[in-house]
Amino acid sequence: xxxxxxxIIRGYRREIYLRGxxxxxxxxxxxLLVLVDLATGPSGLPIADVWHAILAxxxxxxxxxxxxxxxxRLPQTLTGVLVGxxxxxxxxxxxxxxxxxxxxxxTLGFSAAAGFGAALAIMFGTWLPFPDYLAVPISAFLxxxxxxxxxxGVARSHRATPEVLVLSGIAVLFFFQxxxxxxxxxASPEVLQQIVFxxxxxxxxxxxxxxxxxxxxxxxxSPVILGDVWRLTALRLGDGTAASLGLPIPELRRRxxxxxxxxxxxxxxxxxxxxxxxxxxxxxxxxxVGEDHRHALPLAAIAGSVILVGASVFGKxxxxxxxxxxxxxxxxxxxxxxxxxxxxxxxxx
Amino acid sequence: xxxxxxxxLDDVTVARGGKLIVSGVTLSIATGRIVAVIGPxxAGKSTLLAAIAGQLPHRGxxxxxxxxxxxxxVGYFPQSADVRxxxxxxxxxxxxxxxxxxxxxGDADLARAGEALAELELNxxxxxxxxxxxxxxxxxxxxxxxxxxxPALLVLDEATSALDxxxxxxxxxxxxxxxxxxxxxxxxxxHDLNLAARFADSMLLMANGRLQALGTPREVLTGEALAxxxxxxxxxxxxxxxxxxxVPLAPL
Numbered sequence: 001x002x003x004x005x006x007x008i009i010r011g012y013r014r015e016i017y018l019r020g021x022x023x024x025x026x027x028x029x030x031x032l033l034v035l036v037d038l039a040t041g042p043s044g045l046p047i048a049d050v051w052h053a054i055l056a057x058x059x060x061x062x063x064x065x066x067x068x069x070x071x072x073r074l075p076q077t078l079t080g081v082l083v084g085x086x087x088x089x090x091x092x093x094x095x096x097x098x099x100x101x102x103x104x105x106x107t108l109g110f111s112a113a114a115g116f117g118a119a120l121a122i123m124f125g126t127w128l129p130f131p132d133y134l135a136v137p138i139s140a141f142l143x144x145x146x147x148x149x150x151x152x153g154v155a156r157s158h159r160a161t162p163e164v165l166v167l168s169g170i171a172v173l174f175f176f177q178x179x180x181x182x183x184x185x186x187a188s189p190e191v192l193q194q195i196v197f198x199x200x201x202x203x204x205x206x207x208x209x210x211x212x213x214x215x216x217x218x219x220x221x222s223p224v225i226l227g228d229v230w231r232l233t234a235l236r237l238g239d240g241t242a243a244s245l246g247l248p249i250p251e252l253r254r255r256x257x258x259x260x261x262x263x264x265x266x267x268x269x270x271x272x273x274x275x276x277x278x279x280x281x282x283x284x285x286x287x288x289v290g291e292d293h294r295h296a297l298p299l300a301a302i303a304g305s306v307i308l309v310g311a312s313v314f315g316k317x318x319x320x321x322x323x324x325x326x327x328x329x330x331x332x333x334x335x336x337x338x339x340x341x342x343x344x345x346x347x348x349x
Numbered sequence: 350x351x352x353x354x355x356x357x358l359d360d361v362t363v364a365r366g367g368k369l370i371v372s373g374v375t376l377s378i379a380t381g382r383i384v385a386v387i388g389p390x391x392a393g394k395s396t397l398l399a400a401i402a403g404q405l406p407h408r409g410x411x412x413x414x415x416x417x418x419x420x421x422x423v424g425y426f427p428q429s430a431d432v433r434x435x436x437x438x439x440x441x442x443x444x445x446x447x448x449x450x451x452x453x454x455g456d457a458d459l460a461r462a463g464e465a466l467a468e469l470e471l472n473x474x475x476x477x478x479x480x481x482x483x484x485x486x487x488x489x490x491x492x493x494x495x496x497x498x499x500p501a502l503l504v505l506d507e508a509t510s511a512l513d514x515x516x517x518x519x520x521x522x523x524x525x526x527x528x529x530x531x532x533x534x535x536x537x538x539x540h541d542l543n544l545a546a547r548f549a550d551s552m553l554l555m556a557n558g559r560l561q562a563l564g565t566p567r568e569v570l571t572g573e574a575l576a577x578x579x580x581x582x583x584x585x586x587x588x589x590x591x592x593x594x595x596v597p598l599a600p601l
Contacts, residue, residue: 003472003473004463004472005463005467008439008462008475009456009459009460009463011439011475011476012459012475015476229452230447230448233436233440233447234444234447236434236436237436237441237444238432238434240427240429240431241427241431243404243427244402244404244425244426244427244430245420245444245447245494245498246403246421246423246448286435290436290440291434291435291436292440
């Protein structure tokens with residue numbers, strides 16, 4: 001049956017509207033989940049009290065509730081939201097530039113580099129001119145950037161193809177993993193325990209500083225990410241077709257690599273390695289709103305936040321006294337999700 | 350430069366992986382026509398087309414209307430063109446103009462994509478994901494993507510290779526209409542010599558990386574040229590419409 005141009009336009013507008021509804025609905029679900037996370041913990045709070053404590057500010061309302069919410073739970077929950085969003089966006093970008101559905105922000109060895117940086121600061125932090133709570137994230141952040149610069153250097157001197165990026169990323173991954181293992185081997189039992197706890201990935205390390213830093217990094221890279229929204233969507237056509245449209249693919253890959261590394265470094269340097277969020281969130285986003293990055297990017301961010309805050313709630317519910325680190329929960333929950341992705345891809349192909 | 354000459358190549362040489370693929374091609378082609386690039390496998394057709402489209406570095410001069418062609422002037426359909434993602438057909442065609450789209454896609458852009466789809470009778474596929482289409486349908490969608498850019502120079506590398514005969518003829522007829530309407534130059538690699546002879550205004554014969562002949566189909570498709578370039582013995586007949594028809598007889 002012939003379809004007129006006006007029908008095509010109407011159909012497209014309707015599809016865009018539905019995608020907007022999906023993004024808005026996910027945002028609403030995230031807000032509810034944030035309230036639940038704030039209410040959950042060793043001392044359970046009614047959601048209404050949480051809501052009033054937020055509205056009243058750090059010094060207003062019920063003192064006990066404000067003391068629990070403002071300095072402790074709110075920074076942890078907001079860090080969870082921001083880290084989840086950063087990993088979701090970084091994962092979508094990584095899967096796009098590597099043209100690989102199994103890529104994540106950690107594919108190119110960034111988590112191993114951050115882990116090595118953290119271990120280095122935990123072991124030798126006392127020699128640095130910063131307090132411990134700053135030395136560890138700074139060192140983790142800098143090592144992630146060092147890993148990026150190694151991969152970037154290879155991509156710059158050779159063709160920035162997915163194969164070149166992945167192979168150089170694997171080399172970086174093994175290099176930093178080896179260094180991390182060396183430090184763990186050399187560490188005293190107390191220091192080793194601290195390193196292992198950092199590697200678990202936990203929101204308990206979150207503070208208002210982490211919220212501010214991750215937020216600033218996110219705001220700083222946003223113009224670049226949003227400016228490339230059509231280019232990244234066009235890259236989903238595949239290298240051959242995208243190049244035929246005049247897309248500057250090597251520059252786009254290198255630029256995106258830098259934004260991914262900044263987002264990932266900011267996310268993991270405070271809370272440690274949190275796996276699977278950056279792998280699963282992009283798939284959830286694409287399944288709901290398709291490949292257009294105008295919708296897939298915000299939804300990947302929201303999906304990442306939902307997964308991480310959901311893992312936080314789950315961890316606190318099953319072990320209220322000592323919340324299980326979210327990194328462990330996302331890793332355990334991520335395995336069946338990964339199988340689901342693999343099976344759904346097989347059946348669709 | 351003469352006013353009619355759209356595409357000018359002067360001693361163009363292209364190497365890939367250290368090997369010379371195209372060597373010393375010099376030619377001048379006027380706008381407002383379809384030029385079929387023919388030749389045996391490995392003749393350098395795809396490499397020459399990629400260089401013309403600005404996709405490969407080359408030595409020598411390639412000019413479009415007196416200057417090196419800009420990406421905005423050229424539409425290019427590579428031989429390897431394919432899309433496996435779940436982008437919809439409409440999104441894929443819209444992305445042909447990705448460099449001109451804003452956050453909000455206006456009605457004008459959508460209408461243009463709709464027209465390009467209608468041009469190739471694809472409008473009923475607009476909401477379908479690319480991954481659900483057949484190879485031939487995907488090829489047609491990518492052709493629509495090339496057309497939505499409304500390029501003055503359209504470079505196609507076997508853009509009809511996955512199509513059945515009816516669709517091949519339909520595409521070539523629509524390309525003729527596009528040339529007539531816009532005055533564009535279409536340079537297309539094509540293996541079916543009879544179709545090429547039927548629809549092309551000129552033919553460019555490549556063999557061993559070199560330009561062997563450039564002229565009308567009747568001038569290029571000679572028994573000697575087919576023997577030396579394709580290694581076949583063939584008879585050239587004339588159809589009732591006076592168009593050359595090639596009858597392959599035997600390999601040499």
